[in-house]
Amino acid sequence: MLDNSTWHQVAERIYEEDFYRFDHRLIFRVAKRLASQNQPLDVITLSEALERTGDLEQTGGLAYLGVLARDTPSAANIQAYAEIVRDRARLRSLIAAATHIADSAFNPNGRDSTEILDEAQRAVTAVAIRYANTSSAVILLRGDQLEISAIQWLWVGWIARGKLHLLVGAPSTGKTTLLMALAAIVSHAGMWPDGTTAPGGHVVILSFEDDPHDTLVPRLKAAGADMSKIVIVGDVREEDGDRCFDAARDIPILAAALASMPEPPAMLIIDPIVNLVARDSNASSDVRRSLAPLVDLGHRIGCAVIGISHFTKGTTGRDPVERVTGSIAFGALARVVLTTVRRPDDHPEGPARVVVRAKSNIGPDGGGWSYEIEPIELDDHPGLFATRAKLGDAIEGTARTLLTEAETVAEEDMSRSSALDAAADWLKRFLAGGGESAGKCLTEAAKENISERTLHRARRELGIESTVSGFGREKTSVWSLPAGTFNSANSAASLPVQNSAAGMAGLAEMDYGAGYRGGSVGSSAIPANTAKPSNSGINDDGEVAI
Incomplete structure (x- = not known):
């Protein structure tokens, strides 16, 4: 009402429903209609327009319009005033959304928490979209104006x-x-x-x-x-x-x-x-x-x-x-x-x-x-x-075929190796106390879900000795660990104890061979007098394992 030229600055920022009071909504609605008709905006034109629509009395009449015009210092800060209205409207919308979310949580009416959470996200997102920066604009590009470019x-x-x-x-x-x-x-x-x-x-x-x-x-x-x-x-x-x-x-x-x-x-x-x-x-x-x-x-x-x-x-x-x-x-x-x-x-x-x-x-x-x-x-x-x-x-x-072929072979090989290792470990423990009949070995192995074929493979892998005695129905075969095999009874005594002086000395005497000077990526270089273990190679991270 103070400066008609500033109307467009307000119209781009706020809407009728952003006003809390109903009378202010009515005033803004009529002012917007007058502006769209290129009519002047002042106390007199607004009061006349409100009177024609029968809304003048609801807005406080000509006197209240005069108060609004009088108590507004200047139109120079109209964008700041509009932003205040917009911010208060956004807060009220958030309060309404939060109240609705709380009501839904207290009274789910058969809905689970996921549904209520989705509804809550939609409600808050709607507020964010409604009050997004209106000074931004999506750029629309016509297809016939776009140049074709090759991939570089x-x-x-x-x-x-x-x-x-x-x-x-x-x-x-x-x-x-x-x-x-x-x-x-x-x-x-x-x-x-x-x-x-x-x-x-x-x-x-x-x-x-x-x-x-x-x-x-x-x-x-x-x-x-x-x-x-x-x-x-x-x-x-x-x-x-x-x-x-x-x-x-x-x-x-x-x-x-x-x-x-x-x-x-x-x-x-x-x-x-x-x-x-x-x-x-x-x-x-x-x-x-x-x-x-x-x-x-x-x-x-x-x-x-x-x-x-x-x-x-x-x-x-x-x-x-x-x-x-x-x-x-x-x-x-x-x-x-x-x-x-x-x-x-x-x-x-x-x-x-x-x-x-x-x-x-x-x-x-x-x-x-x-x-x-x-x-x-x-x-x-x-x-x-x-x-x-x-x-x-x-x-x-194809990628799927190549990967599946490689990984299937690897997994089958790993599965066979794991089963064989498990069978070998079990057989060593079972025979640690002395020889056992082949029949008993097979029976006990079956209880551990070790197949007969895998057990015989483990026997060959370990070099198990088979001693046959008797004839006919009296014929028996006894399996036993080969001489010198580490088992639960003697392995602890056969290894140096690292925490003892003798054990540390034993470890210090281990010789892997001299002359290698190198290092793995990700570790410091190995001095020339540091030995290279016999099992060096490339580790799982693609680095030289020292």
Whole structure:
């Protein structure tokens, strides 16, 4: 009523129902109608319009309209006044929603807690949507105004700029080591296993698990990376000191840091990607909300984003994308999902690790590559060993088939080995006190659910001696442990006691052979005079086990 030119500022912020008092709602309704008709707004025009609708008396008449105009200092702060009305309306809506939620909880009327919780979430969400920032607007794009652009590939069919990828697999498949090898290829514009050349660029690594000094950098060097193109995400620097990177709140800061690089990175690696989820990694809404900034970041700067994850236990044989740990949203958001599996030594096609393309929304899926994890001594750090992934031959087939074949053979082999080991342990304990007849061994073994075939395999494995005596019906066979076999009766006395002086001396005298100088990635280097155990090799994490 004081300045008609400010009406549009109010109309965009509040609605008739936002006013608590009914008379104020009537006044706002008539004022809105006059404004839509390009009529002037003042005390006189409002009173006349209210009188025509029969609402003037309900609003306090001309006198009350005059009081409103008189007691309002100025129209200059009209946006602030409108915001006060809007904020009070939002609070009243929350109170109403909370009251309804409380009533539903006290009187469920046959509904379970899940239904009531869903209803509560809908009620609160409705308030949030109703009072969302009305200054924001959704941009609608006409199809005929959109330009077509080709996907920018780092590795055609496998890794694309601006897209989210997942590398998923069971432990011991060397996922991180494999990614370091791929990062190395990008860093020096090397050659992919299919013979094509990588375009090259910087690689940024955000690792929540591995130390860059003793794990990531050694593996990158072992893979031949151009270390000037490798960037490791460190701490966050603030006025009162440095703190650890917090994925829940620091993605915008990371985006700003990447944008300030001389050239946008070609690849961003996150290990593991589940650490980016602020709340529940099994909830689809939480996963999507947490990963959205990351997906947007990759798209805006044209960077291939690759996150490492794991398979859920007990999911062998299922669709590989459904096996990703956490919510199915991880696999749904990723445009490409790569999976890794380790074939056992007795696999029909030989032992190897395999990376398979389980899903691709932007190209063909299926097929894969074999790779091996091997230790290598670093050229510029003599005596220090790291592991690297060496990519091999192409493999045909779908991800589900290739993974199931490899894992089924491994599980069957593990099952046979476990049954045999259990039978051997039982047989050693059973014969620890002396020989027993073969018939009694078979009878007692059956009570332990050990099959006759498995028991005979265990007998051969242990070298059990069988002594036959008698003839005909009197013929008996007695099984006994071979001479010198450790058993429950003598094993404790045969081993050095570590807590005793003699025991420590005995352990100190053990000689594994000299001359090896090396170390595992993730541990300090082994001095030259430190022995290498005879059972050294590559452990389940793809590291050199010392």
